[in-house]
Amino acid sequence: MTENPFFESWTMPFGVPPFDRIRPEHFPPAFDRGMQEQIAEIAAIAGSAAAPSFADTIEALERSGRLLERVGRVFFNLEASNTNDAIEAIARDYAPRLAQHQIRIALDHALFARIADLYARRASLGLDLDQLRLIERYYLRFVRSGALLDPEQKERMAAISERLASLHTAFGQNVLHDEQDWQLVLDETELDGLPGFVKAAAAQAAEERGIAGRYAVTLSRSAVEPFLTFSSRRDLRRALWEAWTARGARGGASDNVAIIRQISALRTEQARLLGYENFAEYRLDDTMAKTSAAAERLLLQVWEPAKAKARDERAALEAVAREEGLNEAIEPWDWRYYAEKVRKARYDLDEADIKPYFVLDNMVRAAFDTAGRLFGLTFTERDDLPVYHPDVRVWEVRDETGSHVGIFLHDNFARPGKQSGAWSSRYRDQENLDEPVAPIVVNNNNFARGNARGDVAGGEPTLLSFDDAKTLFHEFGHGLHSLLSRVRYRSQSGTAVQRDFVEFPSQMFEHWMSVPETLRTYARHYRTGEPLPEEMLRRLLAARNFNQGFTTVEYTASALIDLDLHRVAATGTFDPARFERDFLDRMEVPKEIGLRHRLPHFQHLFAGGGYAAGYYAYLWAEVLDADGFAAFTEAGDAFDPELAARLEAIYRAGDTRDPMELYCAFRGREPAIAALLQQRGLAAAQSG
Numbered sequence: 001m002t003e004n005p006f007f008e009s010w011t012m013p014f015g016v017p018p019f020d021r022i023r024p025e026h027f028p029p030a031f032d033r034g035m036q037e038q039i040a041e042i043a044a045i046a047g048s049a050a051a052p053s054f055a056d057t058i059e060a061l062e063r064s065g066r067l068l069e070r071v072g073r074v075f076f077n078l079e080a081s082n083t084n085d086a087i088e089a090i091a092r093d094y095a096p097r098l099a100q101h102q103i104r105i106a107l108d109h110a111l112f113a114r115i116a117d118l119y120a121r122r123a124s125l126g127l128d129l130d131q132l133r134l135i136e137r138y139y140l141r142f143v144r145s146g147a148l149l150d151p152e153q154k155e156r157m158a159a160i161s162e163r164l165a166s167l168h169t170a171f172g173q174n175v176l177h178d179e180q181d182w183q184l185v186l187d188e189t190e191l192d193g194l195p196g197f198v199k200a201a202a203a204q205a206a207e208e209r210g211i212a213g214r215y216a217v218t219l220s221r222s223a224v225e226p227f228l229t230f231s232s233r234r235d236l237r238r239a240l241w242e243a244w245t246a247r248g249a250r251g252g253a254s255d256n257v258a259i260i261r262q263i264s265a266l267r268t269e270q271a272r273l274l275g276y277e278n279f280a281e282y283r284l285d286d287t288m289a290k291t292s293a294a295a296e297r298l299l300l301q302v303w304e305p306a307k308a309k310a311r312d313e314r315a316a317l318e319a320v321a322r323e324e325g326l327n328e329a330i331e332p333w334d335w336r337y338y339a340e341k342v343r344k345a346r347y348d349l350d351e352a353d354i355k356p357y358f359v360l361d362n363m364v365r366a367a368f369d370t371a372g373r374l375f376g377l378t379f380t381e382r383d384d385l386p387v388y389h390p391d392v393r394v395w396e397v398r399d400e401t402g403s404h405v406g407i408f409l410h411d412n413f414a415r416p417g418k419q420s421g422a423w424s425s426r427y428r429d430q431e432n433l434d435e436p437v438a439p440i441v442v443n444n445n446n447f448a449r450g451n452a453r454g455d456v457a458g459g460e461p462t463l464l465s466f467d468d469a470k471t472l473f474h475e476f477g478h479g480l481h482s483l484l485s486r487v488r489y490r491s492q493s494g495t496a497v498q499r500d501f502v503e504f505p506s507q508m509f510e511h512w513m514s515v516p517e518t519l520r521t522y523a524r525h526y527r528t529g530e531p532l533p534e535e536m537l538r539r540l541l542a543a544r545n546f547n548q549g550f551t552t553v554e555y556t557a558s559a560l561i562d563l564d565l566h567r568v569a570a571t572g573t574f575d576p577a578r579f580e581r582d583f584l585d586r587m588e589v590p591k592e593i594g595l596r597h598r599l600p601h602f603q604h605l606f607a608g609g610g611y612a613a614g615y616y617a618y619l620w621a622e623v624l625d626a627d628g629f630a631a632f633t634e635a636g637d638a639f640d641p642e643l644a645a646r647l648e649a650i651y652r653a654g655d656t657r658d659p660m661e662l663y664c665a666f667r668g669r670e671p672a673i674a675a676l677l678q679q680r681g682l683a684a685a686q687s688g
């Protein structure tokens with residue numbers, strides 16, 4: 001094939017991919033050649049007759065697979081953000097092949113012999129600290145992939161990895177299918193209770209789906225939650241909630257239950273081959289928590305206090321519901337609706353009054369300026385670089401000396417062909433092995449787009465809820481972890497840290513969204529430009545702990561079922577649906593709350609292996625971020641320059657040092673859980 005952009009050197013400024021020229025048919029030949037090239041590179045490293053050195057083995061591995069990396073980054077980012085049938089088909093075809101390629105390298109006997117030899121001699125090689133850690137991580141990664149197994153076991157490991165890759169891909173595609181396949185289509189008479197911004201977003205969604213003039217509520221969280229909060233039509237709330245929670249469990253070709261069964265059985269088998277009792281123990285062995293018991297201990301510390309708080313919350317909801325004539329129990333599709341009424345009564349806050357102050361563009365500016373005040377970064381929009389979708393905005397990032405730091409892509413709107421949720425990813429990682437390489441980072445959100453593009457008079461710009469604004473800051477925190485990275489080796493870059501540490505930089509950054517300095521400056525009414533009234537700001541901050549019982553229960557229940565599921569010795573007869581029911585009973589999960597993610601669409605666990613037995617990581621990291629932000633509160637300055645510099649060191653370090661060491665260097669001591677309980681309003685419940 002001629003003119004495949006992956007086979008040319010890219011001439012766009014800053015190494016931005018030539019999105020305008022990349023077409024689906026370019027991926028298969030580029031993947032094929034990328035794998036061939038890396039196999040040849042590995043063969044040269046493994047087949048060397050010379051005694052292994054750090055440079056000819058570890059650094060050579062760091063340099064290998066450049067083409068494959070480049071293709072894979074573009075492909076998997078587009079698969080998540082802007083997919084289509086052609087890309088989906090390539091994903092199904094190549095997921096197992098790429099897994100096989102990776103495992104073939106990890107199980108290469110001659111290559112591992114060189115790594116093991118260096119690992120054994122590492123103390124006498126005269127290595128720097130980052131190099132020492134790199135070699136330890138390489139050794140561990142190979143061992144955890146099965147490098148110490150006998151040939152027959154290795155063959156089984158390879159087959160399992162390949163099969164898992166296919167199942168993960170199928171799981172994610174099924175969820176996307178169910179999300180695109182269903183929408184609640186409404187006309188004028190069915191909008192009772194909905195404020196203007198929810199109507200505007202639903203009108204916009206309908207227009208994008210070819211039913212202009214009507215209203216569509218899609219199954220993206222940013223469309224579902226506002227509808228459940230405001231619609232006074234209980235029947236419609238219920239229909240939407242049932243469709244939302246049935247994703248991946250609707251029977252037929254897109255049903256994920258059988259896939260969960262197979263994934264669970266294969267993960268168990270993999271863990272057993274590697275000498276672990278179950279997948280959770282295998283997975284947790286390479287985390288800060290170390291064991292599933294340690295992770296569970298933390299979750300259980302908040303579980304009962306959160307349930308107690310949720311019981312109080314439910315009582316308040318029921319009181320309002322009875323006043324309004326609902327004499328039945330509160331159901332899951334009622335919680336948000338009545339919670340909003342209680343919030344309004346208790347704090348005199350109306351989401352519909354707050355939202356006009358949270359304009360997307362202003363909150364993006366707030367995130368950029370916070371990164372400026374804390375870390376000296378500046379963001380300049382570039383409209384001369386190609387993008388993969390017109391929604392995407394491109395920013396060049398510079399440091400305080402004016403030097404180029406990287407490129408930041410912002411892809412903020414929900415649309416067909418885009419995975420739901422919010423995430424941060426990279427098209428290129430920072431490294432500095434042979435030459436400085438600047439990162440290209442992307443943040444994805446799924447905000448419901450307003451219907452005014454530039455011209456406010458014609459409607460409303462994109463308005464965020466308080467939680468949406470936190471999500472924006474959260475993903476941007478991950479983005480900063482990638483942008484601020486100052487490491488030598490690509491595999492230690494930015495977010496390449498242990499799973500239960502990776503949420504620390506993102507959750508830490510969320511705190512700056514709600515500091516009064518930020519709200520006073522950037523929360524301005526889209527029509528008048530007036531800042532959020534002081535009185536409203538005070539009430540907004542006072543209401544921060546509101547509904548934390550609900551929020552903590554639905555998250556913690558999902559984190560506990562994740563650990564439980566991955567501690568089961570699953571076989572081919574494992575029944576995920578029954579497992580979920582038994583879990584809800586045994587843990588006495590309040591049925592009016594339920595799980596934040598039901599198993600059939602729990603993408604963290606099954607659309608890839610990344611967060612499997614790892615969903616607890618958000619709470620684990622929250623111990624650190626609550627305790628860490630308390631340092632700024634204690635200093636009396638949310639932008640304390642000395643603390644900011646010490647925090648920046650964590651963002652810069654990537655995986656070059658142990659996470660707990662990094663945290664202690666920032667905080668001057670180990671983290672304590674008190675700040676987290678305080679933050680979630682659970683401290684009193686705990687001691688009581």
Ligand SMILES: [Zn+2]
Pocket residue numbers: 474478503506
């Ligand atoms: Zn995150």
